[in-house]
Amino acid sequence: MNEKTDLRIVKTKKVLFDTLLKLMRQKNFDKIKISDICDEALINRSTFYAHYEDKYELLDDFIEDLKISLLKDLEDNVNNVTTKEYIMKSLSILIDHIDEKRDIYSAILLNNRNGFLVDFLIDVIERESLERLKNNNDIMKSELPLDILVKFYAGGLINVCMSWLTRKEKYNKEELLEFIDKLIPEKI
């Protein structure tokens, strides 16, 4: 196994991704046609259909790629620290990631496809910190269910990061992280 995919396929998918991104910066995904993408990408429309059923599959694949690259950035985030430290470190990596791929995430945001980030963060927190949270006396005695707590922070923090994306000039990365630091309680 680990069969290498044909170079031509790699090329085609890359140009499809690039073109999709380019078009998503110009207009809403809803209004983008498969023929638009192919025209712009200079590939034959039948080639598109050889790879994807429709444009939604292409977008899914595109976002899947984003997720994988995000996961890769996160993977050596060693988790032998406190929950807060871990979340802060994860968010720092996430912010670097979306900052580097600013144009991509702006387009994603513009097209209301950023929901996956909240789920992603929930996954990360649950995978890495659920046990620690369960053993946290402060939280357990607050009688706040963990799933609620995790959803609250994931939703809030991603919303802050995404809004920062559109107003980057207002605060720099370090300031943003300071604010986030203040939003997450120590005792968590």
Added chain:
Amino acid sequence: MNEKTDLRIVKTKKVLFDTLLKLMRQKNFDKIKISDICDEALINRSTFYAHYEDKYELLDDFIEDLKISLLKDLEDNVNNVTTKEYIMKSLSILIDHIDEKRDIYSAILLNNRNGFLVDFLIDVIERESLERLKNNNDIMKSELPLDILVKFYAGGLINVCMSWLTRKEKYNKEELLEFIDKLIPEKI
């Protein structure tokens, strides 16, 4: 001014809304065709075009309607209390609202069109509580910008409410409000 709209228009829009909702519960908005809507609604397709340019305009109008009804529920939420009390009351009304219109919001959520709720909550908080927040010493000395704070809570709280929508059996409305109460600090 205040010219009454023709009854037939009211009827047509209502059946279009109802049908859109029905279809959105069955499949993704992306996959719904104008002809699907018209067939199901038993209206002529040219009638559709007499009112809307495309299905996205219909959806916008539908969501606009939701917003208006939400605003109406909120409007007699007298605001002579603390910020926390005000936000709690607003969320209580919001939760009642989405609970009553559970089917609608489930469909909206399923179709990733719930982003407007976060913006809506931000608006509500900013309109009603920004001045009070500005005069809040605890917040001001924390050096957390208000816009960040508001976005954090709006994103987090809406995310909690939306996830509750899909797992209603887990907690009842009163429990949910208790949890939210614990998530919002007293001093705010």
Added chain:
DNA sequence: ATATTTATCATACATTTTGTATATTATTTG
């Protein structure tokens, strides 16, 4: 109640976009 207005309908048709099929060409892999 009747006249007027106008929204809806039925129908037809042009256009756009999608989806599929096939033979040919070009590129990659082994």
Added chain:
DNA sequence: CAAATAATATACAAAATGTATGATAAATAT
């Protein structure tokens, strides 16, 4: 270099959209 296969060019069918028009029905105004 040979075999495999991805991409292309092309054609065409089907689906969906968008527009136009006269007839019909429903609502409003007098």
